[in-house]
Amino acid sequence: MTDRKLLSIVTPCYNEEDNVDELYRRIKAVITGETAYDFEIIFIDNASRDGTVAKVKTLAALDPAVKLIVNTRNFGHIRSPYHGITQSSGAATIYLASDLQDPPEIIPQFIRAWENGYKLVMAIKPVSMGNALVHSLRKSYYRFLDGISDISLLSDSTGFGLYDKEVLDHVREIGDPYPYLRGLICELGYEIKTIPFEQPRRLRGISKNNIYTLYDIAMLGIVSHSKVPIRIAAFFGFLIGFLSILAALGYLVLKLMFWEDFPFGLAPIMIGVFFLFGVQLLFVGILGEYIGSIHTYVQRRPTVVEKERVNF
Numbered sequence: 001m002t003d004r005k006l007l008s009i010v011t012p013c014y015n016e017e018d019n020v021d022e023l024y025r026r027i028k029a030v031i032t033g034e035t036a037y038d039f040e041i042i043f044i045d046n047a048s049r050d051g052t053v054a055k056v057k058t059l060a061a062l063d064p065a066v067k068l069i070v071n072t073r074n075f076g077h078i079r080s081p082y083h084g085i086t087q088s089s090g091a092a093t094i095y096l097a098s099d100l101q102d103p104p105e106i107i108p109q110f111i112r113a114w115e116n117g118y119k120l121v122m123a124i125k126p127v128s129m130g131n132a133l134v135h136s137l138r139k140s141y142y143r144f145l146d147g148i149s150d151i152s153l154l155s156d157s158t159g160f161g162l163y164d165k166e167v168l169d170h171v172r173e174i175g176d177p178y179p180y181l182r183g184l185i186c187e188l189g190y191e192i193k194t195i196p197f198e199q200p201r202r203l204r205g206i207s208k209n210n211i212y213t214l215y216d217i218a219m220l221g222i223v224s225h226s227k228v229p230i231r232i233a234a235f236f237g238f239l240i241g242f243l244s245i246l247a248a249l250g251y252l253v254l255k256l257m258f259w260e261d262f263p264f265g266l267a268p269i270m271i272g273v274f275f276l277f278g279v280q281l282l283f284v285g286i287l288g289e290y291i292g293s294i295h296t297y298v299q300r301r302p303t304v305v306e307k308e309r310v311n312f
Helices: 021-033 052-062 076-086 103-116 132-148 165-174 183-186 211-225 228-257 267-299
Strands: 005-013 039-045 064-070 093-096 120-128 156-164 192-199 306-310
Touching: 005 021, 005 076, 021 039, 021 052, 021 103, 039 052, 039 076, 052 064, 052 183, 052 306, 064 076, 076 093, 076 165, 076 183, 076 211, 093 103, 093 165, 103 156, 103 192, 132 211, 156 165, 156 183, 156 192, 165 183, 183 211, 211 267, 228 267
Parallel strands: 005 039, 005 093, 039 064, 120 192
Antiparallel strands: 064 306, 093 156, 120 156
């Protein structure tokens, strides 16, 4: 038995057979120098269709510190990583992506900050070597989200960082089945130590993010931490209703004053109808996002269903 604290490293993967060996090698190179701690390395696989699971099982057979969770199906880009984090048992948990865009070499900086008393140590990427347009849009989104949120949110974070066990215990108690984790940890109010890094370009494999997943994350962040959109919808509805009444009264007065010379015409009617339909659909969609979030929470389905575990 050892009195050394256990630190957990959690990395989600989906079709990352080209990266898991190098990721493991780089993690081991880093943690070998951290002799004051024991480590567990948890891979949570989201039902990969390539050789990812086989490669991780090979690593687990050679190194008992490597643990594997395999999901029965692909549970998405939010639920699977979140489940992996909540299954860790260390005094602190380090989360990083398996695509090597979260460099393991930053892990010692996380640990030093944690030793200095920070319970949340988050990496932020003010500079990214990836797609410049996507990075710019993300920065704009973070500024927008921070502006409309009830709390101050962490910008330029991907979730890459260190979470103390005390923080994760609070997260487990909340039990959100579909959390915006980057916002949830800010809700808890702990002081966050940030460590900037330059995000490298993805070298192997393809990104699992697409327009839908990015939209999903963006809308989840908004509906989880702000009521501003739905209140704008209500205010705009009142405003349009009021203006519509004024316009109707104006048309009525003009028609009564200039009966023969003031035709109604179809153009203003059609424009008004289509404008109102467009606004209604927009705000019904916003309302639907909030209702969908409530529906997901009320269902209380399991975050993921596991197919197997290795080395637990």
